[in-house]
Amino acid sequence: MANVEKDLISGQNTTGHEWDGIKELDTPLPKWWVYIFWASILWSIGYFVLYPSIPFLKSYTKGYFNYSSRDELAKDLAVQAQQRGKWLADFQGKEVGEIAKDQGLLRYAMAGGKAAFNENCAPCHGVGGGGSLGFANLTDDEWIWGGKLEDIQQTIAYGIRSGHEKARFAEMTKFGVEGVLKPAEIDQVADYVLGLSSGKGDANAPGAQIFTDNCVACHGEGGVGMRETGAPALNNAIFTHIKGDKTSIALQVSNPQHGVMPAWADRLGAETVKMLAIYVHSLGGGEK
Ligand code: HEC
Ligand code: HEC
Numbered sequence: 001m002a003n004v005e006k007d008l009i010s011g012q013n014t015t016g017h018e019w020d021g022i023k024e025l026d027t028p029l030p031k032w033w034v035y036i037f038w039a040s041i042l043w044s045i046g047y048f049v050l051y052p053s054i055p056f057l058k059s060y061t062k063g064y065f066n067y068s069s070r071d072e073l074a075k076d077l078a079v080q081a082q083q084r085g086k087w088l089a090d091f092q093g094k095e096v097g098e099i100a101k102d103q104g105l106l107r108y109a110m111a112g113g114k115a116a117f118n119e120n121c122a123p124c125h126g127v128g129g130g131g132s133l134g135f136a137n138l139t140d141d142e143w144i145w146g147g148k149l150e151d152i153q154q155t156i157a158y159g160i161r162s163g164h165e166k167a168r169f170a171e172m173t174k175f176g177v178e179g180v181l182k183p184a185e186i187d188q189v190a191d192y193v194l195g196l197s198s199g200k201g202d203a204n205a206p207g208a209q210i211f212t213d214n215c216v217a218c219h220g221e222g223g224v225g226m227r228e229t230g231a232p233a234l235n236n237a238i239f240t241h242i243k244g245d246k247t248s249i250a251l252q253v254s255n256p257q258h259g260v261m262p263a264w265a266d267r268l269g270a271e272t273v274k275m276l277a278i279y280v281h282s283l284g285g286g287e288k
Contacts (some may be wrong), residue, residue, distance in 0.1 A: 091271040096149045113279025116272050129283045139284040142238045146227050147287035153277035159263035176254025186208050190250035196223045196235050261270030
């Protein structure tokens with residue numbers, strides 16, 4: 001270090017390097033930088049002692065805490081499973097009516113029911129359950145099969161014409177195809193039903209007697225509908241299987257449309273079906 005000298009402007013020593021008259025100052029590192037440097041070395045030693053750090057071929061240094069993110073995850077999952085298990089036991093052991101009365105369970109059922117509905121039911125019934133042609137509206141108080149919690153639960157669990165042995169099942173007679181009614185009679189009864197649906201059923205119309213003789217057995221007196229036979233009410237403007245014009249009514253009488261709703265109990269489990277029943281019941285038309 002022969003050429004070390006004091007720089008007059010900065011007051012620092014030079015390092016002794018010189019190139020073409022340019023000299024290098026020997027400026028010390030700033031104090032804050034040095035402190036952070038040492039602190040981070042101390043930190044790394046502490047970390048090394050406490051946590052897993054150095055990898056070997058087949059394992060690694062475990063550290064004093066013996067920490068493993070995999071174990072943490074397993075623990076979290078175990079806690080979750082335990083909490084779910086608690087809910088699950090309640091849902092298994094209680095009737096839908098009891099679940100709906102318990103605020104905590106109700107909230108859980110509504111959240112679970114909504115998620116399951118959007119995933120499984122919305123493709124047919126629409127998000128929110130508004131329905132569309134051929135698919136029942138679940139938000140109104142017009143129920144084909146019943147709007148009590150237990151009715152809805154049964155409909156969802158086993159379906160309608162689903163082929164399940166406990167499915168709800170009913171089939172309207174094919175009056176035209178089977179020759180029970182002549183085309184002229186079908187035309188007259190369709191006229192009468194059209195009137196019924198707009199609230200103007202004409203008891204003296206020729207179709208009225210045909211209706212009494214052929215339709216009341218399933219659809220009820222005055223077309224009020226019958227849940228035991230799955231025959232929808234015809235005395236209002238709500239139609240499920242067809243559009244409500246005269247042609248489609250005549251077609252329904254001649255060769256009926258049959259809605260098919262799948263069974264869900266085996267696919268989703270009885271607990272989810274309970275959640276769904278509670279959710280659907282809440283959509284607007286639920287009956288006590
Ligand atoms: C493949 C289409 C389809 C899917 C998916 C479907 N449904 Fe349905 N659902 C129907 C049809 C069609 C009807 C009307 C059946 C009939 O009575 O003719 C119906 C009727 C119902 C009814 C009875 C309505 C009444 O007025 O009595 C309920 C309740 C119901 N569905 C709930 C659900 C729930 C909850 C899900 C999801 C788990 C679901 N549906 C999934 C087609 C479907
Ligand atoms: C054996 C019972 C039965 C008889 C008898 C019957 N229906 Fe039906 N009807 C049903 C059922 C069940 C449905 C639901 C659709 C289906 O068959 O899947 C239905 C549906 C309808 C619909 C469509 C309603 C909607 O909301 O989409 C109309 C309209 C209708 N029937 C009119 C008649 C008329 C008119 C007669 C008499 C000529 C008649 N039905 C006789 C059982 C019956």
